[in-house]
Amino acid sequence: MAGEPLMAYRSPGLDAIEAATRLVARRHDHDPSQPLGLDQVKGRLRLMVDQVMSEGGLWDEDTAARAFGQAEGDSVEAAHLVRTYRLSLPQLATTAVTDVAELVPLRRIVPVYRTPPGRQILGQTRDYLPRLLRTNETAASDEDHDHRRPDDMLATPPAAPGPRACDTSAGPWPERIHELLEARDLVVSRSAPGDPDPVDVASEPRILDQDRSARLYLLARAETAALVLHWYTHLLNEGQMSPAVGGHGEVRVGRLPVRVPNPLTGGCAEVGEVRVTEAEAIENLDRHDEDTTRFDVGYGLCFGQNERKALAISNLDIILERDRGRSEFEQLVLRTADGMDANGLLEHVKLPHYVTFRAAVDTKAELRARNPHTDTGEAE
Structure with a gap:
């Protein structure tokens, strides 16, 4: 009608999207069960929280637990939420390089030694438990609980925090497998000339033609699942399902200090730790x-207690190094292992x-109209 303002057109699709959004919020916010607190998610679902932090690229247990709850248990969506949140954070400083020799193990497994130098530490693991579902699980009594954090149950306490030199030396823990083999000149050298600084892929987003x-x-x-799949597929293709030597080495789960250099004193202040x-x-x-006459040693390191992922990384590190230039396997792994790209496309x-x-x-x-007598499956 003349003189009346035009009303904005609302498509049925927009209404449906808004209704779907309300349904998600209703299911998440108004479920009749008791809501999960962040402490419950971090404590009871700690391995999933570790996985979300690792795939999200951010060490923040509260953020990972909140994302996991918001995603209703979808680890891929949770990691995506963490990455999106990470991009919104300012970069205030760059941490000092931490020597992994400072890692205080909560768990150390060396399958290639019956009695390795140092100690085997089984720690907290389900490796030796039967895969049987407990259907009559009841809450443990207060007397059965050790109220310390699992991370605090250590044979050797970590060093006291505080200012120290950035070039800290190795701790009291035994040498790693590659160091033991290097002492006997049994490992090929993988060091890069000039010892270049590590590449920060987050600020230099290149996928291929990268250094180690x-x-x-x-x-x-x-x-994690993509890495395991790539490793397993390679073994199937190479017929190496039962290698006499290969893939085995050492696994450590522990805590590493996080330090920030002080530009005035030249020292470092310890601001926290990561598992x-x-x-x-x-x-x-x-x-x-x-x-x-020598072995090669692959390396893997990731956030949290995520042993499958670290093992897959260390094995793929060797596979990609040996395969470089021979096939397109490296491109396949580096292009497809990131769940954000693969799941986003799906x-x-x-x-x-x-x-x-x-x-x-x-x-x-139109093609049918032009060629009405073309048989199905025939090409002109």
Whole structure:
């Protein structure tokens, strides 16, 4: 009608989207069960929180637990939420390099030694428990609880926090497998000339043509299941399902200090600590173009207690190094291991595609109209 303001058009699709959003909020916020607190998620679902922090690339247990709850238990969505939140944070400083020799182990497993130098520490693990579902689980009595954090149950306490030199020396824990093999000159050298600084892939977002530090960064932030799949697929393709030597090495779960350098004093202030999983994998070099008198050692490190991921990284580190230039396996792994890209592409399949599909249907119909006698499956 003349003189009346035009009303904004609301499509039925927009109404449906808003209704779907309200349904998600209603299910999340108004479920009749008791809401999960952050302490419950961090305590009862700690391994999933560790996985979300690792794949999200941010050490913040509260943020990971909150994202996991908001995603209703979808670890991929939770990691995506953490990454999005991480991008909104300012970068206030760059931490000092921490020597992994300072790692205080909560768990140390060396499968290649019956009695390794130092100690085997089983720690907290389900490796030796039967995979049987407990259907009559009841709450433990208060007397059964040790009220210390699991991380505090250590044979050797961590060093006291405070200012110290940035070039801290190794702690009291035994040498790693590669160090023991290096002492006997049984390991090929993988050090880069000039000892370049590690590449920060977050600020230099390049995927291919990267050095080892960037590759390990990408693998540390990749999706755990994708890494395991790539490693397992390689073994199947190479027929190495039962290698005599290969893949085994050492696994450590422990705590590493986080320090920030002081530009005035030259020292470092310890601002916290992170829990990490570290793995080394040994590979028997046996090709004609390799030094068959030595082994190669792969390395993996990631946030939290995430042993499958660290082991997969260490094995893929060796596989990619030996395969470099021989096939497209490195490109396949580095392009597809990040769950954000793969799952984002898959999720978009559910979004509207009616325009492109209608165009394809019209094209097919036009071709049929031009060639009404063309048999199905025949090409002109």
